[in-house]
């Protein structure tokens with residue numbers, strides 16, 4: 001049987017001081033899936049995601065990528081194989097856009113201007129933006145640079161933590177769909193943490209709902225829209241549904 005692209009096996013995280021952020025969760029993510037991780041603030045989504053690239057250490061249990069335990073290699077080596085995009089992006093302000101995108105390439109001893117140009121194309125950024133510094137970009141353009149950098153080394157696993165959280169709704173929608181296209185085209189496995197159930201339903205194949213450090217639902221968007229998943233999940237689905245209905249009533 002094919003190994004899952006990512007698997008959490010009874011993973012728990014207790015922070016120093018005693019806060020239990022993740023309370024022993026297990027899930028297998030098949031290669032090629034786009035999974036949304038949703039739940040209220042503080043439910044443990046970011047903590048769980050970060051156990052995959054070891055920004056946070058699992059206190060109990062095991063995380064595997066393509067069947068290999070993430071602790072089997074040094075964190076920096078592991079992170080080279082995993083794309084990671086988060087809300088603030090974390091671009092280096094003193095470097096140009098092209099230099100930022102090339103950081104993962106340089107870490108591997110490559111200097112590859114053609115690859116940087118290709119990555120700019122991939123995320124729909126004009127190549128001449130490569131010479132600007134991040135401060136001279138819009139928020140949406142900066143997030144695109146973050147995605148380009150995350151994919152620079154040919155990572156097959158993409159972890160995204162509220163990647164579009166700070167963007168206006170139109171940019172958010174466009175960029176979300178672009179990332180889904182890239183996911184399909186490049187055959188990625190993507191895990192995206194989001195507060196926004198509508199975004200999760202529109203982009204993902206599978207939605208995992210967390211509450212108090214545990215999974216309380218694991219459903220497809222169609223099943224969630226059909227009423228599955230239990231009270232917490234349906235509480236989250238109720239928000240976009242009510243908005244849709246309110247809009248429909250306005251035009252009735």
Ligand SMILES: Nc1ncnc2c1ncn2[C@@H]1O[C@H](COP(=O)(O)OP(=O)(O)OP(=O)(O)O)[C@@H](O)[C@H]1O
Nearest residue numbers: 015016019020021040041042043044045046047048
């Ligand atoms: N570095 C830390 N030290 C101690 N406790 C932490 C730390 N980071 C997170 N926590 C706690 O762990 C719990 C889960 O936090 P986490 O950030 O994983 O939740 P989240 O679902 O991603 O929240 P949000 O949607 O607000 O980002 C919270 O109670 C939080 O206060």
